[in-house]
Amino acid sequence: MSSALPEPSTDTGASRPASTSRAEAVAPTPPLDPEFIQHFTRHQRQIYLYILTLLPNATDAEEVLQETNLVIWRKAGDFQPGTNFRAWACQIAYFEVLKFRDRRRRDRLQFSQEFVDALAEEVAARADLLERRRLALTRCLGKLRERDRELIQHRYAPGQTSQSVADLLGRPLNSIYQSLGRIRKALFECVNRELAAESRT
Amino acid sequence: MTTPPAADLALLMEALVEERITPEQLAQLESCVLRDPAARTFYFDYLELHGNLYWDAAVTEKAGDAARDEFGLESGTLDRVLEDVTSQTVNGAAASVLSGSLAKAAAPSEANFARRLTRRHFALFGGAALVASLLIAVLLFRAGAPQHGPQVVNVPTSGEPVEQPSQMEAPPSQETPTTQPAEIANRQERMPSLPSASTSNTPAEVVAAAPATSSNSRTESIAKPEGTAPEQSHSGSSEVLLSFINEQLREGWRTAGIEPSPRADDAEWLRRVYLDIAGHIPPVKELEAFLADRSEDKRERMIDRLLDDSAYVRNFASIWANLLVGRRSPPEVNREALLAFLRRQFARNVPWNETVSELIAAEGRGDQNGAVNFLVAHMNDGAIPATAITSRLFLGRQVQCTQCHNHPFNDSKQDEFWELNSFFAQATTIRHEKYDPQTGRMQLETIELAMRDVEGPVYFERRNGLMQVAYPAFAGKRVDPSAQTNRRQELARLIASHDSPMLAEALVNRMWQHFFGYAFTRQVDDIGPHSEISHPELMARLADEFARSGYDVKQLIRWICRSEAYHLTSRFSATNTDDNPEAGDLPLFSRMYVKPMSAEQLYDSLLIASQAHRAVSVNWDQEQRRRQEWLQQFVLSYDTEENDEASTFNGSIPQSLMMMNGELMDNAVSTARGTYLHTILTERTSDTEKIKKLYLSALSRYPTQAELAAVRKVLRVGRSQRGQQLALNTQAYQDIYWAFLNSNEFILNH
Numbered sequence: 001m002s003s004a005l006p007e008p009s010t011d012t013g014a015s016r017p018a019s020t021s022r023a024e025a026v027a028p029t030p031p032l033d034p035e036f037i038q039h040f041t042r043h044q045r046q047i048y049l050y051i052l053t054l055l056p057n058a059t060d061a062e063e064v065l066q067e068t069n070l071v072i073w074r075k076a077g078d079f080q081p082g083t084n085f086r087a088w089a090c091q092i093a094y095f096e097v098l099k100f101r102d103r104r105r106r107d108r109l110q111f112s113q114e115f116v117d118a119l120a121e122e123v124a125a126r127a128d129l130l131e132r133r134r135l136a137l138t139r140c141l142g143k144l145r146e147r148d149r150e151l152i153q154h155r156y157a158p159g160q161t162s163q164s165v166a167d168l169l170g171r172p173l174n175s176i177y178q179s180l181g182r183i184r185k186a187l188f189e190c191v192n193r194e195l196a197a198e199s200r201t
Numbered sequence: 202m203t204t205p206p207a208a209d210l211a212l213l214m215e216a217l218v219e220e221r222i223t224p225e226q227l228a229q230l231e232s233c234v235l236r237d238p239a240a241r242t243f244y245f246d247y248l249e250l251h252g253n254l255y256w257d258a259a260v261t262e263k264a265g266d267a268a269r270d271e272f273g274l275e276s277g278t279l280d281r282v283l284e285d286v287t288s289q290t291v292n293g294a295a296a297s298v299l300s301g302s303l304a305k306a307a308a309p310s311e312a313n314f315a316r317r318l319t320r321r322h323f324a325l326f327g328g329a330a331l332v333a334s335l336l337i338a339v340l341l342f343r344a345g346a347p348q349h350g351p352q353v354v355n356v357p358t359s360g361e362p363v364e365q366p367s368q369m370e371a372p373p374s375q376e377t378p379t380t381q382p383a384e385i386a387n388r389q390e391r392m393p394s395l396p397s398a399s400t401s402n403t404p405a406e407v408v409a410a411a412p413a414t415s416s417n418s419r420t421e422s423i424a425k426p427e428g429t430a431p432e433q434s435h436s437g438s439s440e441v442l443l444s445f446i447n448e449q450l451r452e453g454w455r456t457a458g459i460e461p462s463p464r465a466d467d468a469e470w471l472r473r474v475y476l477d478i479a480g481h482i483p484p485v486k487e488l489e490a491f492l493a494d495r496s497e498d499k500r501e502r503m504i505d506r507l508l509d510d511s512a513y514v515r516n517f518a519s520i521w522a523n524l525l526v527g528r529r530s531p532p533e534v535n536r537e538a539l540l541a542f543l544r545r546q547f548a549r550n551v552p553w554n555e556t557v558s559e560l561i562a563a564e565g566r567g568d569q570n571g572a573v574n575f576l577v578a579h580m581n582d583g584a585i586p587a588t589a590i591t592s593r594l595f596l597g598r599q600v601q602c603t604q605c606h607n608h609p610f611n612d613s614k615q616d617e618f619w620e621l622n623s624f625f626a627q628a629t630t631i632r633h634e635k636y637d638p639q640t641g642r643m644q645l646e647t648i649e650l651a652m653r654d655v656e657g658p659v660y661f662e663r664r665n666g667l668m669q670v671a672y673p674a675f676a677g678k679r680v681d682p683s684a685q686t687n688r689r690q691e692l693a694r695l696i697a698s699h700d701s702p703m704l705a706e707a708l709v710n711r712m713w714q715h716f717f718g719y720a721f722t723r724q725v726d727d728i729g730p731h732s733e734i735s736h737p738e739l740m741a742r743l744a745d746e747f748a749r750s751g752y753d754v755k756q757l758i759r760w761i762c763r764s765e766a767y768h769l770t771s772r773f774s775a776t777n778t779d780d781n782p783e784a785g786d787l788p789l790f791s792r793m794y795v796k797p798m799s800a801e802q803l804y805d806s807l808l809i810a811s812q813a814h815r816a817v818s819v820n821w822d823q824e825q826r827r828r829q830e831w832l833q834q835f836v837l838s839y840d841t842e843e844n845d846e847a848s849t850f851n852g853s854i855p856q857s858l859m860m861m862n863g864e865l866m867d868n869a870v871s872t873a874r875g876t877y878l879h880t881i882l883t884e885r886t887s888d889t890e891k892i893k894k895l896y897l898s899a900l901s902r903y904p905t906q907a908e909l910a911a912v913r914k915v916l917r918v919g920r921s922q923r924g925q926q927l928a929l930n931t932q933a934y935q936d937i938y939w940a941f942l943n944s945n946e947f948i949l950n951h
Binding site: 049053057109122123133152171172177181188 | 221244249252257458
């Protein structure tokens with residue numbers, strides 16, 4: 001692993017205001033270490049989910065993921081192979097979340113700092129079931145009624161909101177909310193059932 | 202009590218992911234998630250689901266983006282992508298999610314993080330790994346697509362991808378409006394044709410109508426003076442309020458995009474209003490008179506008449522006795538005395554806040570003051586059940602969980618439970634016994650509820666083991682904790698005062714549920730900041746008007762029964778199948794929801810339909826005891842802290858068996874002198890006429906032509922099989938009537 005960065009510590013000081021500028025000054029010559037790249041791509045979803053729990057707005061979380069990715073890339077040299085990539089990346093994401101919250105303090109309803117702190121730690125430790133739950137979700141989507149699946153598909157299509165789906169389908173917004181709530185509940189319960197069934201076998 | 206009711210938390214989560222959460226809800230969610238590990242897991246899992254759905258849609262977009270940018274491959278990430286894509290394409294569902302978002306991929310979108318992401322990475326590291334993997338995803342996806350089910354065929358590969366999903370959706374949404382008018386027209390054609398067909402085609406019907414009209418004019422002349430008087434005294438405010446109720450409900454239908462069911466016919470409505478107000482089905486005479494009545498305001502007059510009937514008093518006294526002390530009350534409770542107290546209150550239409558005050562502050566012997574028996578039933582365990590039930594029944598707030606910990610979903614703190622409990626600290630029970638010469642032992646005579654000198658706080662334990670104190674306080678108002686204060690009187694005063702809307706809200710919600718089958722909240726006695734209300738403005742306004750009316754219970758019933766929604770049929774129409782609270786949605790009241798009869802309603806209705814008590818001729822007291830015994834057999838009681846009980850009278854097998862084989866049913870189809878069957882069979886009328894009477898008495902409606910024909914056939918078959926004319930006839934009629942009384946149509950209030 002080439003350590004192009006002047007600070008070879010595993011500490012993610014990169015996000016602290018003081019070191020951010022230093023990190024940015026560093027020439028963006030990232031290491032093309034295949035293992036690192038693999039870690040990086042493989043953990044995108046997990047890092048995204050981590051951010052989303054602390055900042056539960058899907059598009060905000062996207063933005064923070066990008067900021068986080070930039071820092072991860074910049075600090076790639078800090079990562080010590082063999083250590084937990086996810087924990088390392090989540091630490092970076094955490095600071096990016098805090099920075100984002102700081103920027104958006106005025107224009108958005110936010111969780112309290114107490115809440116974010118309490119959850120950050122716990123969610124970082126919640127990696128084990130993620131993959132199984134994701135696969136279960138895929139199976140459960142297959143079990144939905146066609147109509148319901150289409151609605152989910154519309155709602156989660158990039159750039160869509162419930163309002164735009166309501167306009168698109170010519171249905172009242174409230175009924176879209178109700179349907180989505182019902183479908184998500186069904187998916188949620190289905191995933192739990194699938195996992196319970198898996199752990200029995 | 203630590204497991205969170207997922208429904209409430211799910212509502213908060215829904216508001217969160219749809220970005221319509223209020224600051225209050227957010228605070229609620231936070232405190233709930235922070236406090237309760239189970240709620241935390243729920244929170245994580247729910248957002249994970251949301252995130253995965255979002256991510257999967259976005260990943261496909263990355264794929265679309267990358268496909269156009271065409272980049273080289275990098276082997277390191279291949280397996281990952283392979284896994285990702287195959288796991289999704291083998292599954293038709295995921296494939297269609299993929300296809301949908303793929304459709305959007307070509308469209309310009311600011312929220313297109315994938316594109317930005319990939320662009321930045323191009324700059325950073327030549328984009329090798331990520332984009333390459335995504336390209337593979339697309340290639341695999343497209344190659345695999347035709348083999349994997351029909352949904353994938355819809356994948357728009359180029360052209361106008363944004364329109365595609367809307368076109369996919371368009372056919373169903375266009376279909377619905379076109380089929381709706383047709384169906385409605387169909388219904389309208391069919392519905393009026395039924396009665397007209399039956400009246401014109403059968404001569405017997407015409408015969409039946411004649412005596413009905415004459416008896417009708419009698420009832421009308423009696424009803425009028427009674428009916429119109431209360432009407433006028435309230436009409437000023439009532440009309441305004443009624444149109445408010447109707448408008449609020451219509452608003453809900455409009456928002457949900459549904460049409461209400463049509464208005465119920467007179468027979469359906471009369472059976473319903475009888476069961477709801479009087480607690481039993483209408484007697485045949487009443488029904489015939491009502492059907493023949495042609496006046497415009499006959500339904501309103503019927504509501505007023507039923508409210509003045511002693512059956513109303515008996516019905517609501519019995520309902521509230523069950524709520525207050527349970528169907529199977531403990532032996533210390535003098536149920537008869539409590540019933541007598543309640544009958545007095547309902548008969549005199551005593552303002553609800555006064556009745557509740559009397560129940561909370563009651564003192565004296567249970568056999569002399571019936572109101573005492575409510576608390577006597579709940580004074581065990583340091584009055585913890587009394588605290589919980591007072592809050593639940595009269596305030597519509599569930600506090601029993603906060604006995605041990607702060608409420609996970611609303612602001613009630615553990616302190617509040619114990620502050621409320623503190624009001625009952627002075628209450629004490631004294632056991633009065635008397636000598637029973639028959640057994641030679643002392644036996645319980647009655648329980649006296651008395652006040653003892655208690656001052657200061659009650660003590661309780663926090664979950665961390667710290668002892669805490671609670672002084673009597675309700676809704677933020679403290680009372681003097683010294684021994685001179687009569688705490689229960691103070692509590693009664695505070696609850697009944699107009700400052701707190703909870704008392705009115707709780708009764709409005711419960712009454713609404715009584716008449717519509719569903720309350721404004723998912724649980725009738727769990728109103729609070731955490732519970733979603735189907736019609737918040739309507740509930741608030743009704744509660745306010747109810748309090749202003751001087752807690753006039755009959756007036757509240759009149760408002761509810763005169764509302765448009767109460768007159769709708771219970772049949773679904775093509776347009777409102779979405780209004781289905783049984784599926785967990787909030788009710789829209791666009792049709793009448795079907796209610797199972799309570800055990801009491803069923804018993805009393807059986808007596809009305811069959812006059813079965815005439816078969817075993819007993820006096821009123823005996824009859825009451827018999828009724829009570831019959832009801833008891835369905836009750837299972839639990840010795841929980843809330844003194845719960847469950848009824849097996851819920852459409853279960855015990856109920857069915859009892860209905861089909863019980864003594865009551867035997868009596869109901871008995872032909873002993875005085876029973877309804879005996880009366881019908883000894884009348885010199887045609888079979889058709891007899892069948893119609895049986896329909897009227899059991900199902901409160903005339904038979905359709907098809908039904909009439911079917912029943913006649915049963916009678917004919919019976920006759921040809923057996924020799925003697927009379928016995929066989931009787932038996933065939935008994936069988937038919939038995940079938941009626943065991944039908945779903947009979948045991949449901951619809």
